Amino acid sequence: MTGKVQEEQRQRAPSKRSLATRERIFDAAEQLFAERGFEGASIRDIARAAEVQGALVNHHGGSKEALFATVVARRAEELSRIRQEALAQAKADGPLTLRLVLSCFIAPFIDKTLNGGETWSAYGRLIAHVSSDQRWQHIAQTCFDPTVKLFLEEVATLLPETSPQKISAHFVFMVSAMLSLCTSRWRMNGLAQGAAGRDLTQDLTAELLDFCEAGFKS
Amino acid sequence: MTGKVQEEQRQRAPSKRSLATRERIFDAAEQLFAERGFEGASIRDIARAAEVQGALVNHHGGSKEALFATVVARRAEELSRIRQEALAQAKADGPLTLRLVLSCFIAPFIDKTLNGGETWSAYGRLIAHVSSDQRWQHIAQTCFDPTVKLFLEEVATLLPETSPQKISAHFVFMVSAMLSLCTSRWRMNGLAQGAAGRDLTQDLTAELLDFCEAGFKS
């Protein structure tokens, strides 16, 4: 709520150690916020996981709400950059297709959250919280909506007959389905268990793209 | 975790007043769990909303976890019944189509959560928590998976070429998109705002059905 009105000037560069500690705290916060939600993860839990004293979490992250927002924003910039670069590359390579546009949005996210290490995996579940809780609306708006709107415009160009409302709704459907790969894999496995057949965790990206491309074209 | 091994026999019927209080407590718990999640809603918050003393919440609901499970299960039975009746009716009316099967699953939920009063609206968001948090896996399994598996079988019959794994994944995509209508309408509106066009909150059910039917057929 209360962003720093005026960033106080530092008189010294932060030490390597303090920067490492800072990242350790943010990693721990990311993990615990993702697993247990905002109120489910306590500052002391986070401090314990980061192997620091509780007060240090407030020192580096400010209030708990500010810490949450910082942790979400930390990787959002990289994610947005990758997505926009993929879109620019696709545009440069040739005429856009709907599937290509959707892929530029989905593939970077899935690649990171499913194959990008434990912290990115936690980040995926963290974003799911932001996406389904109106209390974090301002975070979603600042961190993700600018990039989303870029993709919405591309989709609108490719589907000129479809109203913006419909496209927005379909896009939220797609984001929800995408995030379900981070939050609800246990559900998929539980529902499919006992049924013979190969595991398709490998091509879940293609699966999701098939589903959403067809959905948008409906 | 610890279900009552042996339901102690009552020696008197519960009074009308106590039953009403019980429902008021469950309604308040439903509302607050939906809004703030499990740890975000305190027993005292719930008691205040239900206009009772805190200890009474434990008296009627048991532990906080048991209360949560009870509140989820309370409407799950009715929802499952409506869904299964709709499916049976559709089967009786004529040959099933994919869209018809999906509609029997989606339409009852949307009708209730979007037009079924404030408590059902909260229930939709509550289920979204259960669906995205592995900690509530046992609740999802007991309350919803039996009915889901019934629908999965119908879909598998209509799509004999598609593997059970794929169908399960698509079904989870669909459920996620469905729940996004309870949790993320603010996101849809925010992304569509500024764009001209009629509001389509009326036919969101049809919108969702179009999207998912096409997705399943991909």
Place this chain on the structure above:
DNA sequence: ATTTAGATTGAACGACTGTTAAAAATAGGG
């Protein structure tokens, strides 16, 4: 090497947490 900004610790604050026990009020069954 010295200075001192910044990082880290340890302890404490008041408020709130879930839960329990006993007392008091209510109302079903006779």
Place this chain on the structure above:
DNA sequence: CCCTATTTTTAACAGTCGTTCAATCTAAAT
């Protein structure tokens, strides 16, 4: 109406919560 099972209140328990403050330690800048 009477008895008492059940509901409801009141009070308290032992912890945990987010946050703050002063003291101590570390290391950047000179």
